[in-house]
Amino acid sequence: MVDLTAIILTKNEEKNIEKCIKSIRSVAKRIIVVDSYSDDDTIKIAANLGADIYQNPFINYATQFNWGLNHTGINTEWVLRIDADEEFTEELCNEINERLPNINENITGMTINLRIVFMGKWLRHGGMYPWKLLRIFRFKAGFLENRNMDEHVALKYGEVGQFKSDFIHHDFKDLNYWTHKHNWYSNREVKDYFEHHELPEQSMKNKWAMNKRKMKNGVYYRLPKFFRAHMFFIYRYYLKLGFLDGTEGKIFHFLQAYWYRFLIDAKIHECEITGKRYEDQGALNSLRGGYTLSRFGGCHFKAVKAVAA
Secondary structure, X not given: OEEEEXXXXXXXXOOOHHHHHXXXXXXXXXXXXXXXXXXXXXXXXXXXXXXXEEEOOOXXXXXXXXXXXXXXXXXXXXXXXXXXXXXXXXXXXXXXXXHHHHOOOOEEEEEEEEEEXXXXXXXXXXXXXXXXXXXXXXXXXXXXXXXXXXXXEEEOOOEEEEEEEEEEEEOOOOHHHHHHHHHHHHHHHHHHHHHHOOOOOOOOOOHHXXXXXXXXXXXXXXXXXXXXXXXXXXXXXXXXXXXXXXXXXXXXXHHHHHHHHHHHHHHHHHHHHHOEEEOOOOOOOOOOOOOOOOOOOOOOEEEOOOOOO
16 A cells, blocks of 8 residues: 555446445555535445545536545545546556655656446457556646546646556446436537637646647647548547457447547537537436436536627
8 A cells, every 4th residue: 555545536426436446445545535416325335445525516527626636635645536437457556556655756647557448348449548547646746637528637747657557447337328428528528629629738747648639629620520520430440440349349439439529519510500608517417217317417508699690
């Protein structure tokens, strides 16, 4: 175990939270759950596993995570950002326990390789592995950049090192929830598009995230709407060999690289012709017996300009 505090943000994660907490107990001195008022057994399960529980209204992921950084009494040298549907491998835990106490002082953040599991299948192709994500950072050196979507850990100073082992994204919720969640994501991304995509990027000392952002804003969003979703699917599924991941790979890349990106373009188009904008929508609501919307989950609009005649 190292001098590290893990922060997990939750909203109705009873299917995932146990495996997440158990996977990091050998490395985290303290585990904090910042919950957005779950109405399932998330809090009960997390508390029984020794996590410290805090609750706070959800605005967006970055605001919630930074609230956790500033309001939960963290006193460890390192902080881990991990989602409830993620888990550490045993190899990663061993590597962290061995290497983190001896990291050079000029290194203030560490990347980890993300392994995505979708419908039980490890997606090895289509550009999905490995994603190098900065998830461990020195407490005083890092924060989560304030964006509505695609937020990354930003460092105030220092350099970035890398762990060689993997952590796993494996959501045990079903495909109905996955599409519901990505519809919610699309609202956040459209809001972010109108607020940020034309602005110059600020350095995060996170080269992988910066390069990804430059490709997205400098290349992808400069292509024509709708056409770019089609090209992105071709790139991921055919050129990056996503088809080698079988049926699960086909489902994932069509839904994530085509349907999801097309849906974002459709909502951008809607905003452009109607003058509407997406507001903060709060935490993702749960699905119980079908598609339901809570007061946290709906799409909200406000008019910002008159539609041209």
